[in-house]
Amino acid sequence: MPRGGKGGRGRRGAKHGGGIARSRDDGGRSNTWQSNGPAMQTNKYFEAYYWDQNIVNPDQWQAFLDHLRAPLPTSFRITSGKPTTAILIEQMQNFYLPYLSNVKFEGEQVPPPKALPWYPESMGWQIDVKKNALRKTEQFQKFQQFLVHETEVGNISRQETVSMIPPLFLNVEPHHIVLDMCAAPGSKTAQLIEALHSPLTTMAESYDPCPPGIVIANDADAKRAHMLVHQSARLPSPNIVVANCDASRWPSVRVPWNAKGSESVQERTMKFDRVLADVPCSGDGTLRKNLMIWKDWHPHNGSSLHPLQLRILMRGLQSLRNGGRLVYSTCSLNPIEDEAVVAQALRDCKGTVKLVDQSHAFPELIRKKGVFTWKVCPTKGSKDKLNVAKTAEGETEGEQKSEEKIEGEQKAEEKTEGGEGSSYRDTLPQLPYVEKHDDLAPEWREKVPKSLWPQGDEEALGLDKCMRILPQDQNTGGFFVAVLEKDDGSEPELSEGMAHGMVRAMGLKDATVSKQEAANTAKRPLNGDEEEESNKRVKTDADVAGDANGAGPSNGVAVEKKPEDIGQPGGAPYREDPMVYVDQNNEQSQSIVSFFGLTDKFDKRNLLVRNRDANPLRSAYFTSTSVRALITCGGAGKGDHPYGNPLKMRLINSGVRSFARQDSGKDPQLKCKWRVTSDAIPVLRPLIEAKKILHASISDFAFMISNHYPKLSDVPEGDFRTALQNEDIGSHLVDIAPGTYQDQKLERTICVPIWRAPASMNLMLERQEKSALSYRIFGKDLSNPSGARQFVVSKAQKQAQAQANAKRQQKEEQSMKIDEDELEALENAAASTTAAKEEQEQQEETAAQVEEEGQELSVDV
The missing domain is CATH 3.40.50.150 (Vaccinia Virus protein VP39)
Incomplete structure (x- = not known):
């Protein structure tokens, strides 16, 4: 998209729009060209x-x-390296290509999608279909719904x-x-x-x-940085960090590093x-x-x-x-x-x-x-700047042209059509080019960078x-x-990159901290009063905590604070909630590790929360060790922020939201009040002990999708039902084995999250995610009685619908009011007419009486 600059801060906001132009007849450089479009x-x-x-x-x-x-044609990418990648490519090649290959619209053949030949393994696609054909043909309507669905759940990215x-x-x-x-x-x-x-x-x-x-x-733009949080949520990763800095002044940050063998x-x-x-x-x-x-x-x-x-x-x-x-x-x-x-x-x-x-x-x-x-x-009025320079070199004022005259000539030239035998270029404006930087007046040479012009070394530079x-x-x-590469001969020890050294450094630091914690615990164990006070503090925070739907900005974590106006020169204040890692001995952290059977490959130190007290309240996020090395370094922070680097980089998001507190989990039998989010499954599934994973068939999965919180007794008899009844109340992951259900085949194992309640269970997927998954496997949405796809309804869409309903109701009420007013006016008019008629009749009757009396009087006389 166009990224017009703003105020020198490296913003990418759309300063300019863009659009469609008109065509000309064919021809070469010396041929006649005619404009024939709007x-x-x-x-x-x-x-x-x-x-x-x-x-x-x-x-x-x-x-x-x-x-x-x-x-511009529509184009999209299939996300690589996911269980759905091969499935979607197969659907494109074996279903949608044949399905869309013989579609006609208004008598013309509509071209089907085609794989981009240069994009690896047919994961990039392009489709050149007119919008009206896309909307009015049944085949392309279904294809568009497929694209929207898979885009919502992160399996496809719509991208130019x-x-x-x-x-x-x-x-x-x-x-x-x-x-x-x-x-x-x-x-x-x-x-x-x-x-x-x-x-x-x-x-x-x-x-x-x-x-x-x-x-x-x-x-650099805070609002656009928030868009990055939403985009990264479609591809959850513990290795992502979102920052809000001026790119031209990207800060230097310090990180821990260990040389191999040291x-x-x-x-x-x-x-x-x-x-x-x-x-x-x-x-x-x-x-x-x-x-x-x-x-x-x-x-x-x-x-x-x-x-x-x-x-x-x-x-x-x-x-x-x-x-x-x-x-x-x-x-x-x-x-x-x-x-x-x-x-x-x-x-x-x-x-x-x-x-x-x-x-x-x-x-x-x-x-x-x-x-x-x-x-x-260089800029508007370039020719004047050039002429000023020429005047300084001795040319007369009579040889100069005013900017108004130049623009007038350009407008006149712009209106000139290329006639028979005239060159195409002659029909276009003569632009105020400046041949070299030295042609500018001295005062302009300081303002206009010399780097705009070729310097004569371009071929040697390999442009x-x-x-x-x-x-x-x-x-x-x-x-x-x-594509540029750097070779300055500095720091050869970093030839492998810094990530491995950062991970090694955190391992050494963690080992040192563990030894110190062990020594401190041996000297002074936590007494009952301190433990009770700690629990009270967690409860107080939890009472005021808001829902946290992502590790993004201002996510409602429970901290009563007045954030400091920490910002960069010329930038907005930094008002994000702090990023703090949970102590590995934290009670909630230990509960999560124990209940879900997380192996040693899961580093408890990488659990992150967005509050100053480092207590998991509504959500806990998981980051990589290298991200922890980045966040926890940079010296002391300010205010509620314990570390310096998040302030320097103006971080607004990090990691993947992995565990969410289940509000319904107040049952005394509940051992762990946390559930695994669907976003975190690709990250956490390999880190969970095999014995903690439940197993189900494709028919069991069809039942899960079709029923909302079914009773345990209604779950089809079999190994899955038996295992489910024997499991603890709480969150579990279920592997769905490959198999066939009603002629629909699942070829790869998939993993889904469920919640096992005291007497029921539920598939813990968002509506659109459940719908997309069902369509991908069963060819229809089993969770919807109609079988149709279900899509995300955003807050903005809900508000827009509510506003539309309110306007419609207001219009109806106004219409009713108009009808009532008109009726009242008609009644008043009718009443006035009746009264006038009665008055006229009375006047006529009076006049007749007067006339009659006058006649009688004249007789008497």
Whole structure:
């Protein structure tokens, strides 16, 4: 999406929109070109600028414009490394492709979905269907429902095709520490999380539930950072951290680190193995979906963003470890935002950073090489700035043109149609290019960066190793990608990356703490009064605790506090709840470990809560050891925040919500008041003892989906019912074995959470998750009497529906009132008419009497 800059803070808000343009007749550079579309769908400055930049071959120019003016196809990714990955690919290939291959709409054949040939293992798809065909054909309606359903539960990500490209070139591995500098809305972050846990493969066996690496998703805009929390919740990971910092001023943080074979723990500045700098840009590569860009686009847009983009790129390179890789990308086609930024970064790094040739990677991806030269329009009024410089060099004022005159000429030129024999370029405005930085007046040379212009070393820098994706090549949007690697010879001991060293360091620190705790316990055991006071405090906190639906911002944890205004220069105050790790001897923590049979591979020290007292109240989150190393370092914090790093990084989210307190769990027989969340199953299932897992058949599972809190006596007889009756009250995980039910086949084991109540049980899945799972296995929603899919109804949708109902009721009441008013008016009018008629009759009668009396009087006289 376009990411217009805001105030120099590296924001990615949509300053500009974008949209569809109009097409022209075919022709070459010297041919006649005619505009024949709506004025709203063209921008002569855009056409003139990119014609002059020579990034599109003349024989491809018409196709370039035609594709920019056509709607953007729908595209999506299937999440890699999940049990559902292979199932969904099989459904796409064996069901939806045949199902959608012979669909006609308004007499035309509708193209079916197609796998992106360059995306690994058919996990990327694109479909070019008009919206009205999507809405009005039964086959595509069902397909759209399938996409929405699987997207809601995190098995599919709706993502623009070109947006999928940058994470692929990062080549993320499980031990990498990864920084996504400008991450919102989070589609690329999702790819990074997937790559950390599993290679880009359909094999669920490759999934690592808790790798040593970390993904830090950052965005400078607080609201957009909140979007990252929602996006990361679709792909739960103990290795995710969400931050809210200015990317161009990303903070340096210290973390514990241990060299392999050493027994000492050091503190080092954390360096990243991989950095994604998908920077704010003018977004003209998104014209196909963002309508307003056609109206707002101007050559100076890219020039104004260039300094910010360069600052972000340089900060990313500074944060990169020796041997690390950074991918710089924009959704702009402008060399000022692309090659010019990369070139200046390479110059500033003085040979310690190089561009990497990726022409061999993903060979089916069509890309163009970067360019060595380009033209520059620094800002509006560039020609005046140029003329001021020329005047200073001795030219007369009579040779200058006012800005008003220049703009008038440009408007006149813009209205000129290319006639017979005239060149296409002659019909476009003459843009105020400045040939070189020295042509600017001295006062402007200080304001306009020299890095906008080619310096003559572009070929030596290898800018042809950059990649530009053009819309006409693969029916996509436009995009730019550059892969850079750092080789400054520093800290060779970090060649393996820092994650393993951070994990080793925490192991040494934990061992030291355990010895100290053991010694302290031996000296002074906790007395009864202290234990009672501790329990009282937990109860008090729990009484005021709010529901915590995610480890996100302001999640209602029970802390009566006034958060300090901890912020960054120029930024908003940091008002997030503290991130605190639970003591491994905490009663609730021990209860969780004991009841669920968590093995030694589950580190109790990695349970995190969002309150200053480190007590699990409503929710407990699980993070990786490397994330704990990051959060608990950085010196002392401030206020309720015990650690310095969360304040420096302005953390708003971390880890996966793993355990939720069950409010109904007040039964005296209940040994553990916590339940495993469905989000945490991929992480926790491998860490639970086999004897603690229940087993059920596919027919048992069909019963679970079809019934809400059925009695234990109603559960079908068999091993599952027997095991369930013998289990303790509380939360349990159930493995559903492969099998067949009513001609529907389950080929892979799945694990689901249940709650065993004193006399009943229930499948603990959200409505839409249960519906999607049922559809995937049984071909219909067994939890819905109609068998139709059930979707998420958000609070916003509920509010919108309530508002619509209120408006409708108000309208009906108003209509009734109008009817009553009209009736009253009619009654009043009728009454007035009757009264007037009676009065008239009375007057006529009186007049007759008077006339009669007058006649009698005249006779008497």
